[in-house]
Amino acid sequence: MSVKIITVGEDILTANEEKARANQNRLDKHGILTINIMSSPGAGKTSLLLGTISRMKDKCRIAVIEGDVASSVDAEKINEQGVAVVQINTAGGCHLDANMVESALNNLSLENTDLLFIENVGNLICPNAFLLGEHKRVMISSMPEGDDKPLKYPAMFADTDVVLLNKIDLKPHLDFNVDGFKKSVIGLNPDVIIFSISCKTGEGLEAWLSWLESAIKDRKDR
Amino acid sequence: MSVKIITVGEDILTANEEKARANQNRLDKHGILTINIMSSPGAGKTSLLLGTISRMKDKCRIAVIEGDVASSVDAEKINEQGVAVVQINTAGGCHLDANMVESALNNLSLENTDLLFIENVGNLICPNAFLLGEHKRVMISSMPEGDDKPLKYPAMFADTDVVLLNKIDLKPHLDFNVDGFKKSVIGLNPDVIIFSISCKTGEGLEAWLSWLESAIKDRKDR
Numbered sequence: 001m002s003v004k005i006i007t008v009g010e011d012i013l014t015a016n017e018e019k020a021r022a023n024q025n026r027l028d029k030h031g032i033l034t035i036n037i038m039s040s041p042g043a044g045k046t047s048l049l050l051g052t053i054s055r056m057k058d059k060c061r062i063a064v065i066e067g068d069v070a071s072s073v074d075a076e077k078i079n080e081q082g083v084a085v086v087q088i089n090t091a092g093g094c095h096l097d098a099n100m101v102e103s104a105l106n107n108l109s110l111e112n113t114d115l116l117f118i119e120n121v122g123n124l125i126c127p128n129a130f131l132l133g134e135h136k137r138v139m140i141s142s143m144p145e146g147d148d149k150p151l152k153y154p155a156m157f158a159d160t161d162v163v164l165l166n167k168i169d170l171k172p173h174l175d176f177n178v179d180g181f182k183k184s185v186i187g188l189n190p191d192v193i194i195f196s197i198s199c200k201t202g203e204g205l206e207a208w209l210s211w212l213e214s215a216i217k218d219r220k221d222r
Numbered sequence: 223m224s225v226k227i228i229t230v231g232e233d234i235l236t237a238n239e240e241k242a243r244a245n246q247n248r249l250d251k252h253g254i255l256t257i258n259i260m261s262s263p264g265a266g267k268t269s270l271l272l273g274t275i276s277r278m279k280d281k282c283r284i285a286v287i288e289g290d291v292a293s294s295v296d297a298e299k300i301n302e303q304g305v306a307v308v309q310i311n312t313a314g315g316c317h318l319d320a321n322m323v324e325s326a327l328n329n330l331s332l333e334n335t336d337l338l339f340i341e342n343v344g345n346l347i348c349p350n351a352f353l354l355g356e357h358k359r360v361m362i363s364s365m366p367e368g369d370d371k372p373l374k375y376p377a378m379f380a381d382t383d384v385v386l387l388n389k390i391d392l393k394p395h396l397d398f399n400v401d402g403f404k405k406s407v408i409g410l411n412p413d414v415i416i417f418s419i420s421c422k423t424g425e426g427l428e429a430w431l432s433w434l435e436s437a438i439k440d441r442k443d444r
Contacts, residue, residue, distance in 0.1 A: 041262045041346045041375060042367025069347055071373045092377065094316060094347040122374070123345055124263045125291055125316040144366035144389065145264025151293045152344070153263060155314065167366065170395055 016130055019098035023105060023133025027116065033219040034116040036134035038156065040149075041122030043142040044166040046074045047199035049117055053081045055209055060114040060216060065104040067096040067121045074119065084108055095127040096120050102133075115216055124153040136215060142167040147177045150184035158188040162195065164208065169198040238352055241320035245327060245355025249338065255441040256338040257434075258356035260378065262371075263344030265364040266388040268296045269421035271339055275303045277431055282336040282438060287326040289318040289343045296341065306330055317349040318342050337438055346375040358437060364389040369399045372406035380410040384417065386430065391420040 027034050037045050053062055063084040066075040075087040086104040088096060101118060108116070118134060120127040139160040141149050144167060150157045157163065163185055165178070182194055193211065197204035249256050259267050275284055285306040288297040297309040308326040310318060323340060330338075340356060342349040361382040363371050366389060372379045379385065385407055387400070404416055415433065419426035 040264065040344070040367075041371060042364075068374055070376050073370055073373055092347070092351075094345065121347070122262070123316065123347060125314070125343070125345060126348075129314075142264075142366065144364065144392065145262075148295055149263055151295055152290055154292050170366065170392065173392055173395055 013129065016098045019102060020131035020133045023098055023101055024135070026105060026110070027133060027135075028222075030110045030113065031220050031222070032110060032113050032116050033136070033216045034118065034132075034134045035136045035138055036118045036120060036127075036132050037138050037140065038120045038124075038127045038160070039122060039140035040124050040142070040145055043122070043140045043145065044164075044199050045119050045122070045140055046077060048140060048164065048166070048197075049078060049119060050081065051199045051202065051205055052117075052209065052212070053078070053083055055205065056115070056212070057081065057083060059213070061112055062115045062117070063108050063113045065096075065101060065108075065116065065118045067100070067119055069093070069121060084113070090121060094121055094123050094125075095130050096132055097130045098132050114220070115212075124149070124156050128156045128159055135219060136161045138162040138164060140164045140166050141181075143170050143174055143176050147181040147184075150181065150188055154188050157185050157192075160189065160192060162193045162208075162211065163189075165194060165196045166199055168196050168203060169201045235351065238320045241324060242353035242355045245320055245323055246357070248327060248332070249355060249357075250444075252332045252335065253442050253444070254332060254335050254338050255358070255438045256340065256354075256356045257358045257360055258340045258342060258349075258354050259360050259362065260342045260346075260349045260382070261344060261362035262346050262364070262367055265344070265362045265367065266386075266421050267341045267344070267362060268299060270362060270386065270388070270419075271300060271341060272303065273421045273424065273427055274339075274431065274434070275300070275305055277427065278337070278434070279303065279305060281435070283334055284337045284339070285330050285335045287318075287323060287330075287338065287340045289322070289341055291315070291343060306335070312343060316343055316345050316347075317352050318354055319352045320354050323354045336442070337434075346371070346378050350378045350381055357441060358383045360384040360386060362386045362388050363403075365392050365396055365398050369403040369406075372403065372410055376410050379407050379414075382411065382414060384415045384430075384433065385411075387416060387418045388421055390418050390425060391423045 078085045137160040294309045300307045359382040
């Protein structure tokens with residue numbers, strides 16, 4: 001097994017924040033809305049991107065940065081949709097950081113982009129501590145993971161702008177208390193927006209897409 | 223958000239391995255089979271423990287170390303089963319390490335234990351790099367996470383003794399290629415044992431329990 005050795009101290013987090021601010025300034029110059037998408041492995045980050053891209057790509061110019069420990073299977077799926085995509089392989093690292101995103105930005109045509117998605121590494125813990133330069137954070141929590149996830153991974157739920165409760169098509173087959181889940185999330189994060197969706201059936205995606213369109217417009221208008 | 227700052231370098235990994243060996247020697251003196259259980263958040267670690275404990279607790283003396291970023295909801299569920307449990311809260315840390323496990327061992331009655339489960343933090347990346355003193359590693363991959371997880375998180379699948387493919391009761395509602403999944407896992411780890419299970423319905427648990435009983439016996443006989 002190849003283990004990337006990461007030294008994380010306060011100085012590193014501070015340096016990361018500075019780099020993240022620089023990334024954000026660069027994105028702001030081009031009026032690009034940038035969204036950091038985070039979740040557990042297999043919660044539906046790539047499915048969300050595919051469902052969103054297919055419905056939005058005629059309305060705005062989209063680019064994607066794909067973060068993975070290994071492989072480029074997700075980037076290939078995105079690429080088939082005809083949008084620009086850069087793959088970052090972290091070689092064992094459990095989150096993206098602002099330096100990695102800077103390298104990816106160097107490989108994208110920013111003047112031809114309105115909306116940039118950054119798909120973080122599948123992990124409910126460390127990605128939260130590393131700003132990348134994003135304007136909004138969106139986390140996906142999928143129903144099969146259980147309604148207790150906000151209690152067990154509170155920082156991620158507390159620090160996001162949007163929670164997408166995904167795979168609601170499986171609800172009839174699961175013991176999942178939707179009201180209890182929402183109550184826990186709002187308890188950690190009173191300003192959060194929660195959408196219930198199924199990337200598989202498309203249910204609930206309209207509300208998410210409306211939020212996204214309004215966030216893109218808001219960013220362009222600044 | 224409270225972030226625990228962890229410095230991980232080669233020296234740290236080496237120090238962790240030494241401490242893990244010391245933990246293992248201590249467990250060996252008592253003939254305790256120790257199993258490190260790892261998975262994504264919500265894949266079913268606690269459900270596996272509850273299902274296993276209820277079927278095994280009259281046959282052997284079980285103890286559990288519960289690792290979580292926050293909360294003690296899992297430990298409380300385990301405690302209701304009447305087995306000894308110690309909760310470790312990592313305060314933001316994304317994996318257990320051998321030092322944490324040593325502290326937990328100091329709080330267990332080792333002379334009255336045959337089988338020790340260590341439920342790691344829900345994470346498919348970092349727990350793999352930190353030995354704890356375990357004799358066997360068991361990872362759970364749940365069907366709703368998708369059949370591509372071995373490609374995306376290869377180190378975890380490569381370094382485990384057993385893969386439990388959980389939540390097979392949801393198979394009719396998912397697009398999951400069981401043969402493709404198994405092929406990917408075996409490609410990374412030719413000696414792995416794979417059991418398909420549902421902690422919800424109990425399907426497939428007999429084979430897992432047989433493996434476990436034989437591993438306990440093997441450890442006692444040494």
